[in-house]
Amino acid sequence: xxxxxxxxxxxxxxxxxxxxxxxxxxxxxxxxxxxxxxxxxxxxxxxxxxxxxxxxxxxxxxxxxxxxxxxxxxxxxxxxxxxxxxxxxxxxxxxxxxxxxxxxxxxxxxxxxxxxxxxxxxxxxxxxxxxxxxxxxxxxxxxxxxxxxxxxxxxxxxxxxxxxxxxxxxxxxxxxxxxxxxxxxxxxxxxxxxxxxxxxxxxxxxxxxxxxxxxxxxxxxxxxxxxxxxxxxxxxxxxxxxxxxxxxxxxxxxxxxxxxxxxxxxxxxxxxxxxxxxxxxxxxxxxxxxxxxxxxxxxxxxxxxxxxxxxxxxxxxxxxxxxxxxxxxxxxxxxxxxxxxxxxxxxxxxxxxxxxxxxxxxxxxxxxxxxxxxxxxxxxxxxxxxxxxxxxxxxxxxx
Numbered sequence: 001x002x003x004x005x006x007x008x009x010x011x012x013x014x015x016x017x018x019x020x021x022x023x024x025x026x027x028x029x030x031x032x033x034x035x036x037x038x039x040x041x042x043x044x045x046x047x048x049x050x051x052x053x054x055x056x057x058x059x060x061x062x063x064x065x066x067x068x069x070x071x072x073x074x075x076x077x078x079x080x081x082x083x084x085x086x087x088x089x090x091x092x093x094x095x096x097x098x099x100x101x102x103x104x105x106x107x108x109x110x111x112x113x114x115x116x117x118x119x120x121x122x123x124x125x126x127x128x129x130x131x132x133x134x135x136x137x138x139x140x141x142x143x144x145x146x147x148x149x150x151x152x153x154x155x156x157x158x159x160x161x162x163x164x165x166x167x168x169x170x171x172x173x174x175x176x177x178x179x180x181x182x183x184x185x186x187x188x189x190x191x192x193x194x195x196x197x198x199x200x201x202x203x204x205x206x207x208x209x210x211x212x213x214x215x216x217x218x219x220x221x222x223x224x225x226x227x228x229x230x231x232x233x234x235x236x237x238x239x240x241x242x243x244x245x246x247x248x249x250x251x252x253x254x255x256x257x258x259x260x261x262x263x264x265x266x267x268x269x270x271x272x273x274x275x276x277x278x279x280x281x282x283x284x285x286x287x288x289x290x291x292x293x294x295x296x297x298x299x300x301x302x303x304x305x306x307x308x309x310x311x312x313x314x315x316x317x318x319x320x321x322x323x324x325x326x327x328x329x330x331x332x333x334x335x336x337x338x339x340x341x342x343x344x345x346x347x348x349x350x351x352x353x354x355x356x357x358x359x360x361x362x363x364x365x366x367x368x369x370x371x372x373x374x375x376x377x378x379x380x381x382x383x384x385x386x387x388x389x390x391x392x393x394x395x396x397x398x399x
Contacts, residue, residue, distance in 0.1 A: 031175075031176065031177050031178050032176075032177040032178065033177075033178050033226060034068055034177070034178045034179065034180055034226070034229050035068060035374050036221070036226075037374065037375075038368055038372050038374070039348055039353060039354050039355050039356060039368075040068045040069055040180075040321065040354065040355030040356070041066060041067050041068045041069070041355075041356065041358065041361060041364045041365055041368065042067070042068065042069045042071050042182055042321060042355050042356060042357045042358065043058075043059070043062030043063075043065075043067035043069065043070045043071055043358070043361040044071050044323065044324050044325075044357040044358055044359050045058065045071060045072065045073070045086060045359070046058025046059040046060075046061065046062045046070060046071075046072075047059075047061040047062040047065055047067075047359070047360070047361045047362065048148070048359050049152060049326065049327060049359035049360040050152070050153055050360075051153075051156050051160075052093065052145040052146055052147050052148075052156055052157065052159075052160060053086065053093060053145070053147075053148060054072055054073065054084045054085055054086060054093075054145070054162070054163070055145050055160035055161075055162075055163065056160060056163050056167065056168075056171060057156065057159070057160050058160075059072075059168065059171045059172075060171060061361075062361040063171070063172075063175045063177075063179050065361040065362035065365055066361060066362065066365030066369075067179065067361045067365070068179070068180055068229075068355075069179070069180040069181065069182040069229065069231065069355075070168075070171070070172055070179060070180075070181060070182065071181075071182040071183075071184070071233075071357060072084040072165075072168050072181070072182070072183050072184065073085060073086045073183075073184045073186050074165055074183050074184060074185055074186060074207060075186055075191070076191055076195045076203060076206075077135060077136055077137040077140055078134060078135055078136045078137075078139075078195075079136045079137055080195060080196075080197050080206070081137040081164055082164060082165035082166075082206060082207065082210060083137065083140065083162055083163070083164050083165065084162065084163050084164070084165060084167075084168050085162055086186075090135075090143065092148060093145055093146055093147075093148050094143040094144065094145055094146065094162070095143060095144045095146060095157075095158055096143055099142065099143065102135075102139070105134060105135075137164070140161075140162045141161050141162065143161065143162060144157075144158040144159065144160060144161060145157075145160050145161070145162060146158060151328065151330075165183070165207075165210050166210060166213075166214075168181070168183070169181060169210070169211075169214050169216075173214065173228075178226075178227070178228075178229065179229075180228075180229030180230055180231070181216070181229070181230050182230070182231045182233060182252075183207075183230075183232060183233070184232075184233045184234060184235075184254070185203065185204060185207050185232065185233075185234045185236070185239055185243075186234075187235075187236065187263055188202075188203045188204055188207075188234065188236050188239040188264075189236055189238065189239065189263065189264040190263070191203045202242075204239055204242050204243050204246065205246070207232075207243070208243055208246040208247050211230070211232075211247065211249065212247070214228070215227075215228055216228050216230045216247075216249060217247065217248065217249060218248065218249065219248050219249075219250065220250040220286050225249070225250070230249050230250070231249075231250050231251070231252050231286075231287075231321075232247070232249055232250070232251045232252070233251070233252040233253075233254050233289055234251070234252075234253070234254060235253075235254040235255075235256060235262065235263055236262065236263055236264040236265075237253060237262060237264065237265060237267075237272070237281060237284075238264045238265060239264065240253060240281075240284050240285060241284050244284045250285075250286040250287075251284060251285040251286065252285060252286070252287045252288065252289045252319075252321060253272075253281050253284075253285045253287075253288050253289065254288075254289040254290075254323075255269065255272060255273065255288055255289065255290040255291065255294065256269070256291060257269070257291050257293070257294060258270075258294055269294065273290075273294075273309055275312065278312060278313065278316055278318065279316065282316045282317070282318055285318070286317075286318065286319055287313070287318050287319030287320060287321060287354065288309075288313055288318055288319075288320055288321070289320075289321045289322065289323060289357070290309065290320070290322055290323075291322070291323060292322040292323065292324070292325070292347070294307070294309070295307060295309050295310060295320070295322055295351065295353075296351065298333055301333050301334050302333060302334055302335055303333055303335045306351060310351055310352060310353060314352075319354040319355065320353045320354055320355075321353065321354060321355035321356070321357065322347065322353055322356065322357065323356075323357035324357045324358065324359060325340070325343065325344070325347075325356050325357065325358040325359070325360070325364070326340075326358070326359045326360065327340040327359070327360045327363055340360065340363055340367075341363070341367050344356070344363075344364060344367045344368075345367070345371070348368075348371075349371075
């Protein structure tokens with residue numbers, strides 16, 4: 001991982017200026033490959049349990065803590081630049097309310113039957129699925145990100161800016177070991193309704209163009225993929241089908257709560273998890289990413305018997321990467337006795353999933369290192385043997 005001093009210097013640097021790295025020129029040749037022998041540790045919006053989400057510092061911290069993949073949500077600025085940001089509104093995770101120059105951007109929209117007032121990234125009365133932005137990249141760069149939850153560490157609030165998709169990619173490529181990326185194309189159908197690119201290009205086209213620019217290509221476990229690992233995720237099945245004609249990089253179909261239909265095809269949870277639909281979607285994706293409480297239902301904060309979704313997915317050679325795992329007691333079901341390691345053990349060893357989206361990358365990494373450590377390289381073993389022999393000789397001479 002990164003040296004603590006380097007990380008601290010990065011934190012201070014980010015506090016002083018926006019993060020604008022140049023495209024990476026680092027070769028993968030001398031970097032440690034990504035592990036593929038145990039379930040993937042997916043840093044959900046970076047290590048956002050510690051540092052504000054989707055910031056350069058959160059991703060740097062996740063890499064330092066051992067993440068296999070760093071995960072992000074891709075939206076677009078008003079001027080068509082792809083950015084890393086999750087929410088439709090800016091209020092919850094930025095200081096936009098402190099910027100007087102944006103005071104006239106505050107609006108009230110009807111959101112699923114409720115009037116909601118805030119600084120929206122969309123101009124529409126159906127903002128739940130809309131990410132057509134109301135701010136240019138230059139304006140967004142003036143904002144600073146803050147922690148989503150007030151019970152998490154607040155010391156980094158206001159220190160980091162929103163980053164672009166290209167800046168995110170550069171963080172992964174500049175890591176001291178090979179780290180995968182896991183970008184989500186957020187609400188692509190509706191983005192295409194509100195953001196227009198030259199020559200009739202779609203959001204998905206711009207997304208894939210960016211990946212190609214940085215050399216992301218290749219099917220799952222291919223040589224190209226192992227050099228620059230990636231999973232492309234989306235809740236919109238039509239977009240996953242569309243980009244299948246643009247790239248052979250592996251894709252993950254995200255599945256929302258049982259109450260939420262698909263945003264583009266208006267299909268129910270029960271339809272998209274049926275055997276016929278899994279047979280259909282497996283032609284385009286290598287896995288599914290379900291909300292964890294749909295895999296194992298919960299009642300009165302206690303786990304109920306697991307569904308057969310994982311077994312049916314695995315029967316079709318589909319991976320299962322549930323979301324989201326968080327350490328705080330308020331997110332842990334009572335069966336886990338306020339212990340996130342018990343939760344990891346349950347999902348990895350009883351349910352048998354293939355990857356976990358977590359807000360606390362370090363915790364998951366520690367658990368996996370304790371319970372399923374990776375085999376050491378022969379060169380590492382040889383080096384340790386030489387050290388032991390040298391110590392023995394030194395002790396003998398002193399004797």
